[in-house]
Amino acid sequence: MNPSPLADFLALPWSDKVRAGIEATVASAPRTVLVATRAQPDGPLRCLSFPRTPVPLPPGAVALYRRPRPTPEAAARATAAQARPGEPLSRTQKALELVSQGVGPMQAAERLGISSSAVYAAIARDTKARCPCCGQRLPDRA
Numbered sequence: 001m002n003p004s005p006l007a008d009f010l011a012l013p014w015s016d017k018v019r020a021g022i023e024a025t026v027a028s029a030p031r032t033v034l035v036a037t038r039a040q041p042d043g044p045l046r047c048l049s050f051p052r053t054p055v056p057l058p059p060g061a062v063a064l065y066r067r068p069r070p071t072p073e074a075a076a077r078a079t080a081a082q083a084r085p086g087e088p089l090s091r092t093q094k095a096l097e098l099v100s101q102g103v104g105p106m107q108a109a110e111r112l113g114i115s116s117s118a119v120y121a122a123i124a125r126d127t128k129a130r131c132p133c134c135g136q137r138l139p140d141r142a
Helices: 006-010 018-028 074-084 089-100 106-112 116-126
Strands: 033-038 047-049 060-064
Touching: 006 018, 006 060, 018 033, 018 047, 089 106, 089 116, 106 116
Parallel strands: none
Antiparallel strands: 033 047, 033 060
């Protein structure tokens, strides 16, 4: 089953309460896979949330939505927004700035003398959702 765009997934005949829950989950969980299922062919839709695409899909699956992965540039911008003013940037933060300027993660790591895995881990870490109040990273599951 191919993933549907979010607009198509939300256009399914959801109840208002379930639709609101889907929108909240998509807004807060960075790695969201949603599966619409029906226990019976004419029964109500249920929405199941997963951190990654389940294999095999749950029985009765009728639609699938998978959030697109953020680009490394978006991750670098998020990191720059979280930097504390007045504090010097770490080498990893500097590498993320280079990535946001179009340099590849491996080249940025080589320029700054750090491992490329540190840069890739920072990109993955900084694409996670953050609490709007305190900035703390939110867990993968909503």
